[in-house]
Amino acid sequence: xxxxxxxxxxxxxxxxxxxxxxxxxxxxxxxxxxxxxxxxxxxxxxxxxxxxxxxxxxxxxxxxxxxxxxxxxxxxxxxxxxxxxxxxxxxxxxxxxxxxxxxxxxxxxxxxxxxxxxxxxxxxxxxxxxxxxxxxxxxxxxxxxxxxxxxxxxxxxxxxxxxxxxxxxxxxxxxxxxxxxxxxxxxxxxxxxxxxxxxx
Amino acid sequence: xxxxxxxxxxxxxxxxxxxxxxxxxxxxxxxxxxxxxxxxxxxxxxxxxxxxxxxxxxxxxxxxxxxxxxxxxxxxxxxxxxxxxxxxxxxxxxxxxxxxxxxxx
Numbered sequence: 001x002x003x004x005x006x007x008x009x010x011x012x013x014x015x016x017x018x019x020x021x022x023x024x025x026x027x028x029x030x031x032x033x034x035x036x037x038x039x040x041x042x043x044x045x046x047x048x049x050x051x052x053x054x055x056x057x058x059x060x061x062x063x064x065x066x067x068x069x070x071x072x073x074x075x076x077x078x079x080x081x082x083x084x085x086x087x088x089x090x091x092x093x094x095x096x097x098x099x100x101x102x103x104x105x106x107x108x109x110x111x112x113x114x115x116x117x118x119x120x121x122x123x124x125x126x127x128x129x130x131x132x133x134x135x136x137x138x139x140x141x142x143x144x145x146x147x148x149x150x151x152x153x154x155x156x157x158x159x160x161x162x163x164x165x166x167x168x169x170x171x172x173x174x175x176x177x178x179x180x181x182x183x184x185x186x187x188x189x190x191x192x193x194x195x196x197x198x199x200x
Numbered sequence: 201x202x203x204x205x206x207x208x209x210x211x212x213x214x215x216x217x218x219x220x221x222x223x224x225x226x227x228x229x230x231x232x233x234x235x236x237x238x239x240x241x242x243x244x245x246x247x248x249x250x251x252x253x254x255x256x257x258x259x260x261x262x263x264x265x266x267x268x269x270x271x272x273x274x275x276x277x278x279x280x281x282x283x284x285x286x287x288x289x290x291x292x293x294x295x296x297x298x299x300x301x302x303x304x305x
Contacts, residue, residue: 042219045260049252078212081252085259 006148006196008155013195014162017188024061028183031057031074036179044092048084052132053077054183058190059133063199083131083138090138091127095120122160123149129193134200148196163188207237208250211257218264227268230261 021028035054039047053074060069077084095117102113123146130141149156167185170177214230237254 038216042216042260045219045263046216046256049256075253078250078252078256081255085256 005152008152008159008192009195010155010159010162013159013192014166014188016191017163017184020058020062020191021184021187027061027069027071028054028058028187029180031071032183032186033179034071034074036182044088045085048086048088048128049077049081050074051077051088051128051186052080052084054186055129055132055190058183058186059129059194062187062190062194077132080132080135083136083141084128086138087124087127087131087142091120091124091142118157118161121164122153122157125149125156125160125189126193126197129190130197133193134197159188159192202247202249204250204253205237205240205248207233207240208254208257211237211261212253213257215257215260215264219260224265224268227261227264230257231265234258234261 031054035047035050039050053076056076057069057071057073060073098116098120099113102109102116105112124142126145126148127138127142130136130144131138134141136144163185166188167182168178170179170181211230211233214226214233218224218227218230234254234257237250238258241248241251241254
């Protein structure tokens with residue numbers, strides 16, 4: 001799978017992601033609210049397992065499992081704590097360091113730093129999904145995501161930008177709207193992930 | 201069926217509280233509960249789970265303890281240096297910053 005070009009079904013994935021979000025709005029927003037709050041108050045230490053839990057809930061809803069996921073399943077992400085923690089810390093630190101270094105250069109540096117952030121988040125977009133769904137370790141999961149995305153980078157970058165923009169659209173409502181719209185990004189990428197990688 | 205050990209859950213809760221309140225009062229119990237939980241899980245892996253929660257509690261507990269120690273050292277350095285700086289540069293004593301800081305010394 002890594003060496004072949006994966007077809008990016010842009011409209012199909014966004015539509016399916018939006019439908020999944022719409023059908024499970026309350027559950028996803030509540031789970032996302034808890035995940036964001038716990039991730040923020042612990043200075044990012046719990047961001048990995050919390051996002052992992054949110055991904056597990058989203059994939060459970062997408063697969064229409066016999067037992068419908070509940071908000072409590074958010075804490076299932078702790079089964080993969082170390083790998084999820086390392087994933088967020090390592091890629092987050094790389095993004096922050098590169099962005100800070102580029103921001104030293106006036107104007108062009110800021111545009112470049114935005115570009116680098118998009119590149120990094122696109123390359124590892126499936127990393128956390130592979131950790132919690134396929135029980136992969138942090139580094140092999142990151143590499144599997146990078147190897148898949150790099151073969152067809154620009155369509156995946158486009159998907160990431162659109163999914164990210166849709167997820168952060170709530171920021172216009174005094175910032176707190178993000179808590180409501182952010183799960184949409186998770187839903188769109190979850191649909192794409194399941195379509196590409198299939199069930200484990 | 202495996203269940204989360206209560207010690208792991210306590211370690212996680214105390215770890216979160218220690219980060220939010222930034223204090224060793226809950227960080228030390230978080231570390232103790234975390235180690236006890238991991239030992240319990242290791243002892244009977246068929247019955248207990250929650251290693252990730254215990255590890256999260258441990259990391260947050262240790263992080264909070266280190267942060268508290270660093271803050272304590274910084275406070276001592278400030279307590280020693282600020283009066284000396286004011287003695288050396290009397291003009292600083294009349295500045296707006298000194299008006300805020302000096303009452304603490």
